[in-house]
Amino acid sequence: MLDAALKRDRWIVAAALAGITAVAWAYMIHEARAMNATGVCQCLGMEMSGPNTRAWAAGTLLPLFAMWAEMMVAMMLPSAAPMILIFSATSRRRRESARPFVPVAYFVGGYFAVWTLFSAGAALLQWALHGAALISPAMATTNRWLGVSVLVAAAVFQWTPLKRACLDHCRSPLAFLMTDWREGRAGAFAMGWRHGLYCTGCCWVLMLLLFVAGVMNLVWIAALALLVLAEKLAPRGWHLDRWTGAALFVWAVFIAMQSA
Numbered sequence: 001m002l003d004a005a006l007k008r009d010r011w012i013v014a015a016a017l018a019g020i021t022a023v024a025w026a027y028m029i030h031e032a033r034a035m036n037a038t039g040v041c042q043c044l045g046m047e048m049s050g051p052n053t054r055a056w057a058a059g060t061l062l063p064l065f066a067m068w069a070e071m072m073v074a075m076m077l078p079s080a081a082p083m084i085l086i087f088s089a090t091s092r093r094r095r096e097s098a099r100p101f102v103p104v105a106y107f108v109g110g111y112f113a114v115w116t117l118f119s120a121g122a123a124l125l126q127w128a129l130h131g132a133a134l135i136s137p138a139m140a141t142t143n144r145w146l147g148v149s150v151l152v153a154a155a156v157f158q159w160t161p162l163k164r165a166c167l168d169h170c171r172s173p174l175a176f177l178m179t180d181w182r183e184g185r186a187g188a189f190a191m192g193w194r195h196g197l198y199c200t201g202c203c204w205v206l207m208l209l210l211f212v213a214g215v216m217n218l219v220w221i222a223a224l225a226l227l228v229l230a231e232k233l234a235p236r237g238w239h240l241d242r243w244t245g246a247a248l249f250v251w252a253v254f255i256a257m258q259s260a
Helices: 002-038 058-096 104-131 144-157 161-171 173-179 184-207 218-233 240-259
Strands: 041-043 046-049
Touching: 002 058, 002 218, 058 104, 058 173, 058 184, 058 218, 104 184, 144 184, 144 240, 161 173, 161 184, 161 218, 161 240, 173 184, 184 218, 218 240
Parallel strands: none
Antiparallel strands: 041 046
8 A cells, every 4th residue: 555655656756857847948948949040048038148248237137047947947857856756755654654744845845945046146147247248149158268267167176075975965865864854844845955955066066067068058958967967876986977077177178278
């Protein structure tokens, strides 16, 4: 009986996660295609990028924020799915033991609250870069040395103890739930928030690579989403994070030599 309920819940939650991810990707693809066709990127009905390279008005920050928040849902929800599914199963088991039950939405809300804050910071950064004429209408940096700096920063971060600590957390969802479980809705939100902090700490520099390749570059968005997922699922012995760091450093050197 319990196993059947757990399987049913798992499929319901998995279907919901897949549906949300699909909608986020579909809207992002729609925006990218419209930008490629017209040269203008819009979100929430407001123009954000186009042939006009003048500084954006402050009101542009809202659609910029919405664009980044949507991208973070599309990119990060698949890699968070294992943790979310385990939380859902654990919560169901606790309810069967007459313990308080909390809907998984509170955990997901806490997780994406952190990425929402990151999206706000990324939108503000993009707005400032555009105002300083350091980003093109295609939403990629126009300054090679700025691009090199971002690549080197990302490469170095991949080798840091902070990266490894955050990645180890993301690779061990069951251990996290066993040691950091909190009761109630506020507890579930706090757990999602804590997991989101680790996840953002693991990936935030990689997300900044979009300023190098193009914020609305679908190929790079998909590549980064797959890299984040692979880092969390690959065995520790593969050292995927370190190999990625080495590759980013080579890329930085290549760009630096081109600009010499």
